[in-house]
Amino acid sequence: MTFARPTVAGATVTYGSRHESCLAVVGRMLDEGVETVLVIDNGSVPVSAARLDAAAVGSDGRIVVRRLTRNEGSAPAFGAAIAGAREAGAEYVWLLDDDNLPEPGALDRLLSADRALRDAGHDLTAVAPLRAADAEPATIAETVAVESARETPREAISFAGVDAGVFARRLLERLRLRRPRLGVVGTDLPYAPYGGLLARADVLRVLGLPRADFVLYGDDLEYTSRIAARGGRLGHVRDAVVVDPRGERWMPPGFEVRAMFLSSNPALLYYFLRNRVHRELATGRRWSLARLANAALFLALCVGCAVATRRWRPMRVIHRAVGDALAGRLGRRAEI
Known part of the structure; x- marks a missing residue:
């Protein structure tokens, strides 16, 4: 037929x-x-x-x-x-x-x-x-191999893309203390x-x-x-x-929190982070114990990355983005 x-x-x-x-x-x-x-x-x-x-x-x-x-x-x-x-x-x-x-x-x-x-x-x-x-x-x-093996943060509990469970597993894999995750079966996104x-x-x-x-x-x-x-x-x-050629990036590849501190465009960083946190908070319970723990881990990672990169200015953008997400202040709040 x-x-x-x-x-x-x-x-x-x-x-x-x-x-x-x-x-x-x-x-x-x-x-x-x-x-x-x-x-x-x-x-x-x-x-x-x-x-x-x-x-x-x-x-x-x-x-x-x-x-x-x-x-x-x-x-x-x-x-x-x-x-x-x-x-x-x-x-x-x-x-x-x-x-x-x-x-x-x-x-x-x-x-x-x-x-x-x-x-x-x-x-x-x-x-x-x-x-x-x-x-x-x-x-x-x-x-295909990378996408099959990628473990995405669980938005129902993550904060700013940080999920302690996923973070720990990736760290153990990087230290060769855990085998890399095998490709998963399934084609739904x-x-x-x-x-x-x-x-x-x-x-x-x-x-x-x-x-x-x-x-x-x-x-x-x-x-x-x-x-x-x-x-x-x-x-x-x-x-x-x-x-998708993905030419010159405003945020380099690699560990995402560190990449925020190496980003070249504060406005894009603001929208990227604000919208992500807003989207996460609308998924699952707004403030579960797991979400609070992931928020605390995100803050600790930010401080660590600011020290490691010696760049503190992105902290202001991150603080503003998270604050606006928590307060529900969306719309055009930074020029692009």
């Missing part, structure tokens, strides 16, 4: 002077078979805005550009992208960041995986690809980034829109976590690959 290929609308968000990478992504989406691509211009410089407009004019309606007057952050911009794409009349909406390049066949694999979830009796579904730094087989295999997410338009209507008061960071995780919270399935499709 064969199935007719469903219609798909693509959507992406760009800003600054990123028109070249954005148009490369748009081209890949069209090559994969999407009917139209909606580009939300989130405050591009004039030259980039003009290039985007020229691409739209020459696309016979397959590229649509909608412009925001300034960079409003990812949450409002992707909210506009989701709202516009789900009203485009297509059955599915495919979201990509403006530097995410899907490998050939990625869209068909995502569609097949979502169809399998639906055939299994699930109505509220979405699927996310494997995001790798490049398309080399070795890189993809390493990414608790949440996922926007980049590569595929969902039916009717599912996105049920989910609503991202929280604009998050501004940026964590809005995608909060948005997609609504799927599991409502009893749905968010599938991880590891044979659908999206190249």
